Structures are given as structure tokens and as C-alpha cells.
Amino acid sequence: MKNILITGGAGFIGSHVIRLFVIKYPNDQIFNLDTLTYAGNLENLKDVENANNHTFLKADINNAEEINKLFAKYKFDKVIHLAAESHVDRSIIDPLAFVRTNVIGTVNLLNAAKECWKDDFTDKLFYHVSTDEVYGTLGETGLFTETTSYDPNSPYSASKASSDHFVRAYGETYKLPYMISNCSNNYGPNQFPEKLIPLFIHNIVKEKSLPVYGDGKYTRDWLYVVDHTVAIDLAFHEGKIGETYNIGGFNEWQNIDLIKLLCELMDKKLGRETGSSAKLITYIKDRPGHDKRYAIDATKINKELGWKPSVTFEEGLSKTVDWYLENETWLNNVTSGAYQKYYDKQYL
Numbered sequence: 291m292k293n294i295l296i297t298g299g300a301g302f303i304g305s306h307v308i309r310l311f312v313i314k315y316p317n318d319q320i321f322n323l324d325t326l327t328y329a330g331n332l333e334n335l336k337d338v339e340n341a342n343n344h345t346f347l348k349a350d351i352n353n354a355e356e357i358n359k360l361f362a363k364y365k366f367d368k369v370i371h372l373a374a375e376s377h378v379d380r381s382i383i384d385p386l387a388f389v390r391t392n393v394i395g396t397v398n399l400l401n402a403a404k405e406c407w408k409d410d411f412t413d414k415l416f417y418h419v420s421t422d423e424v425y426g427t428l429g430e431t432g433l434f435t436e437t438t439s440y441d442p443n444s445p446y447s448a449s450k451a452s453s454d455h456f457v458r459a460y461g462e463t464y465k466l467p468y469m470i471s472n473c474s475n476n477y478g479p480n481q482f483p484e485k486l487i488p489l490f491i492h493n494i495v496k497e498k499s500l501p502v503y504g505d506g507k508y509t510r511d512w513l514y515v516v517d518h519t520v521a522i523d524l525a526f527h528e529g530k531i532g533e534t535y536n537i538g539g540f541n542e543w544q545n546i547d548l549i550k551l552l553c554e555l556m557d558k559k560l561g562r563e564t565g566s567s568a569k570l571i572t573y574i575k576d577r578p579g580h581d582k583r584y585a586i587d588a589t590k591i592n593k594e595l596g597w598k599p600s601v602t603f604e605e606g607l608s609k610t611v612d613w614y615l616e617n618e619t620w621l622n623n624v625t626s627g628a629y630q631k632y633y634d635k636q637y638l
């Protein structure tokens with residue numbers, strides 16, 4: 291039996307990781323540490339929140355003292371670190387918030403783990419969840435591999451790159467056992483409607499305009515969130531200490547093609563006339579420093595651990611749209627209040 295600390299477990303990817311671990315590992319105690327920012331929502335965990343092996347800890351990773359106390363109290367054996375500020379557009383508005391949580395918050399956790407484990411690192415692990423955005427941008431061809439140089443362009447990706455470097459540095463300097471995975475764009479149920487897919491689903495439902503940045507010819511590699519959690523589980527349990535694993539969907543889409551596909555799908559699901567959602571597409575001013583293309587080479591995790599995505603994009607997108615249509619209350623709750631302020635500032 292292990293005490294596993296998962297940070298950011300009330301967020302989008304974190305809630306799917308919590309669900310998988312709580313159900314799959316009933317003999318492990320899963321501690322879900324989250325400060326519940328605008329992106330954290332315990333509604334995401336309704337089905338597992340009362341499980342015997344799940345404990346929610348409301349705490350802020352920016353508060354070193356609080357984090358140290360929790361490590362001393364619960365003696366976590368392993369950590370999966372997902373808590374972060376995660377949206378590029380918000381990082382352009384307020385970079386320091388990203389430095390605080392993504393950089394300093396990560397170092398606070400590393401220090402707490404190192405202190406708690408007292409340099410006896412037998413069976414200990416700090417698993418850091420990161421992004422492909424640390425590699426910067428690709429041209430028309432090529433893929434990011436684990437040895438691609440870091441070249442972040444947004445305050446968000448710079449803060450994640452910095453956190454990756456700190457994790458690696460603790461591995462080199464103090465021999466803290468770590469793993470890092472860098473994943474491409476996730477989509478699926480419970481994603482906060484500031485990211486492209488849930489934002490556009492929400493706007494289509496409300497018949498609001500669909501704000502496409504620049505010419506819409508930016509490319510992302512999309513992965514269904516549950517496939518990401520399966521990869522994390524596999525690397526966490528079977529990966530090699532000190533390694534990095536790239537995780538991706540082998541699924542590149544130019545934004546505008548994805549948006550048109552989503553519009554067609556939603557016309558069908560909502561019983562609207564074909565072409566009605568596409569009429570909402572509106573090209574707006576580009577995002578500053580907008581990375582042209584991301585695409586992951588996930589050969590290493592495939593060859594070494596046998597992982598590959600299991601959900602096709604058509605299937606995943608259809609499931610995702612169904613989830614948002616069936617969870618209107620969730621969507622209405624998260625888009626009231628502060629969300630509207632952010633939306634107006636960003637888009638109006």
C-alpha cells in the first residue's frame with residue numbers, strides 16, 4: 291500500500307488521473323491536493339470523491355509551509371504533479387501567476403519531497419506532468435522527440451520548461467528519482483471552456499461567434515484525455531527513473547479544419563441545419579507569439595512501454611460533445627461570474 295499524492299486533481303486532466311488511480315489501485319491511498327482555482331472543480335470527481343482510498347486536501351503549492359506540513363503528516367511515497375496554471379492566453383495577461391504556481395510551486399513540492407524522503411529515495415518517485423509546448427514551434431515538417439531542445443515561446447511554456455528543468459536538476463543534484471512526460475493537446479470531458487474545443491462547443495450551443503485566431507492555419511496534435519491518463523499510469527508504474535516520455539495523439543489538425551469538423555458534428559447532434567454552426571466562425575486578431583505547429587513523436591513510449599492512443603479523433607470528439615451536451619449544469623456553473631469577465635477581456 292502506497293500513499294500517492296496527486297496535485298491538481300480537481301482540474302481537467304488531474305480529475306481523470308484521480309478517477310483512474312482511485313478505481314484501479316484500491317490498496318493505494320490517493321491524496322488529491324488542489325487549491326481550487328477557477329479551473330479546479332470538485333464536481334469533476336463526484337463519482338469517486340467518497341471512495342475509501344480518496345482524500346481531498348485543499349492546499350496551495352505556492353505555500354511552502356503548508357506543503358511541508360502535509361508531507362510530514364501523510365508521508366507520501368510518490369507524487370504525480372499536475373497542478374498548474376495551464377492556459378496560454380491567461381499567461382500573456384499575467385505571466386507572474388505562472389511563475390508562482392508553475393515554477394515556485396513545483397520547487398516547493400520538490401523541496402518537500404526531498405525533505406520528507408530524507409535522501410533515502412528507495413521506492414520514491416516524483417512524476418512531473420508537462421507539455422510539448424516547452425519545445426517551441428515546428429515548421430511544416432518534423433516532430434518533437436525527447437531530445438528536441440527546449441525553446442518555449444509563451445510565458446506558459448517558459449514556466450513549464452523552467453519547472454521541467456528544476457525537476458531534472460533535483461534528479462542530478464540530489465538524486466531525487468523523477469520522471470517527466472511531455473504531452474500534446476488534450477481534449478475530453480471536464481475541460482474548462484477557455485481552451486479551443488470546449489470553448490467552441492459552448493459557443494455553438496449558445497450560438498455565439500467562434501473566435502479563430504489569425505488565419506486558423508495553426509496545427510495541434512490532439513489526444514483524448516483518457517489516453518493521456520493511461521500513458522501516465524503506465525510510465526509511472528513501468529517507466530525508467532530519470533527518463534522523459536513524449537505522449538501524443540499521432541493526430542494533427544489545422545485549427546480551421548478541426549473547427550469545421552466540430553461545427554458539422556454539432557449541427558447533427560443539435561438537429562440544426564447543416565452549415566449553421568460554421569456561420570459563427572469569426573477570424574480575429576492573432577494570439578501574440580502564436581506557435582505554428584506542435585506534433586509529438588511518441589515512438590519511445592510506444593516501443594518501451596507499449597502505449598498507443600486507443601480512441602480515434604472522431605470517436606473522442608463525439609464523446610466529448612455528448613458529455614458537454616449532457617452536462618449543461620456543469621457548463622453553466624463554470625461559465626458564470628469570473629468567467630464572463632475573462633471572456634469579455636479576452637474577446638470583446
Ligand code: NAD
Nearest residue numbers: 298300301302303325326327329330350351373374376476
Ligand atoms: P487545469 O487548468 O484544468 O487544472 C489545473 C488544476 O491545478 C486545477 O484544479 C487548479 O485548481 C489546480 N491548481 C492551480 N494552481 C494551483 C496551486 N497553486 N496549488 C494547488 N493547485 C493548483 O489544467 P489541465 O489542463 O488539467 O493540465 C494539468 C497539467 O497537465 C498541467 O501541468 C499542464 O501543464 C499539463 N498539460 C496539459 C495539457 C492540456 O492539453 N490541457 C497538455 C499537456 C500537459
Ligand code: TYD
Nearest residue numbers: 378475484485486487501502503508510545
Ligand atoms: P488552446 O486550446 O488554447 O491550446 P494551446 O494554445 O495550448 O495549444 O488553443 C489551441 C489552438 O486554437 C491554438 O492554435 C490557438 C487556437 N485558438 C483559437 O483560434 N481561438 C481561441 O479562442 C482559442 C482559445 C484557441
